[in-house]
Amino acid sequence: MSFFQKKRLFLLLIGMIVLVVLIGYSLTNRSQLTAPEQFVMDTVGWAQNTIQTPVKYVTGIFSNISELKNTFNENQLLKSKLSEYKSLVYDVQELKEENEQLRETLNKTDSINQYDTIQATVISRSPERWIEQITINKGTAHGVDTNMAVITAEGMIGKVQAVSNSASTVQLLTGFDQFNRISATISRDGKDIFGLIEEYDKETESLLFKIIEESDKDLEKDELVVSSGLGGLFPAGLPIGTVKDVIPDQYGLTRTALIKPAADMYDINHVIVVNREVSGEDAIQELEEDEE
Numbered sequence: 001m002s003f004f005q006k007k008r009l010f011l012l013l014i015g016m017i018v019l020v021v022l023i024g025y026s027l028t029n030r031s032q033l034t035a036p037e038q039f040v041m042d043t044v045g046w047a048q049n050t051i052q053t054p055v056k057y058v059t060g061i062f063s064n065i066s067e068l069k070n071t072f073n074e075n076q077l078l079k080s081k082l083s084e085y086k087s088l089v090y091d092v093q094e095l096k097e098e099n100e101q102l103r104e105t106l107n108k109t110d111s112i113n114q115y116d117t118i119q120a121t122v123i124s125r126s127p128e129r130w131i132e133q134i135t136i137n138k139g140t141a142h143g144v145d146t147n148m149a150v151i152t153a154e155g156m157i158g159k160v161q162a163v164s165n166s167a168s169t170v171q172l173l174t175g176f177d178q179f180n181r182i183s184a185t186i187s188r189d190g191k192d193i194f195g196l197i198e199e200y201d202k203e204t205e206s207l208l209f210k211i212i213e214e215s216d217k218d219l220e221k222d223e224l225v226v227s228s229g230l231g232g233l234f235p236a237g238l239p240i241g242t243v244k245d246v247i248p249d250q251y252g253l254t255r256t257a258l259i260k261p262a263a264d265m266y267d268i269n270h271v272i273v274v275n276r277e278v279s280g281e282d283a284i285q286e287l288e289e290d291e292e
């Protein structure tokens with residue numbers, strides 16, 4: 001073995017001994033670190049801190065983005081739920097109002113059961129003739145005929161103008177003119193006041209009630225005007241409207257009352273077609289009473 005090989009082996013042996021000594025020394029419990037150990041620890045700590053700070057920052061950014069995305073998704077979900085809730089509230093309100101209208105219509109049908117009645121629903125309303133006509137889903141197949149009175153739970157709205165097999169056109173009171181008159185009356189204990197509903201005045205939004213026969217007392221506001229049954233078309237006792245005001249003509253000979261329609265002409269969904277003829281059961285009852 002050459003000198004250089006022996007020297008290399010000797011140095012390797014010395015190095016291993018030094019390494020073992022250092023390892024053993026580092027494993028001992030010491031309160032003070034050597035300068036190399038402090039240098040290594042400080043270097044490693046600084047490197048960790050240097051790397052950890054940007055890593056935490058980037059991680060925080062991605063975490064915030066994820067939270068923002070989750071917040072956005074939750075917000076969209078809440079908006080969708082809120083929209084569904086509002087739609088549900090609206091539907092419930094619509095059903096409630098329709099239910100109340102149907103109940104009122106049924107109650108009105110019961111109150112005029114001496115006449116043949118046909119319940120119907122409005123199926124269309126022309127924008128061009130919004131305040132003049134409506135179309136209902138009952139026709140000749142259901143017993144509807146022209147000139148029959150049409151009412152709601154609130155009062156009269158007009159008459160049947162044209163009829164097909166399964167539908168009918170109703171002329172509203174707001175579309176009446178001097179060629180479509182209704183014999184009407186204001187009932188009083190002493191003497192009734194008779195007159196004619198002649199037309200609808202768009203300026204005052206009132207029916208014009210021309211007084212033919214009246215009592216000595218002046219008309220009072222909110223007095224009820226009903227059909228008299230004398231005209232030959234409409235049954236008696238159907239509410240038409242209430243008195244708003246009374247105006248004399250230019251000669252002071254006759255007076256005309258402004259009548260506020262009892263029914264809302266702009267909100268009509270369910271109607272009752274009233275036949276002037278007395279229903280079968282009531283007719284039999286009247287015959288029996290006549291025979292007695």
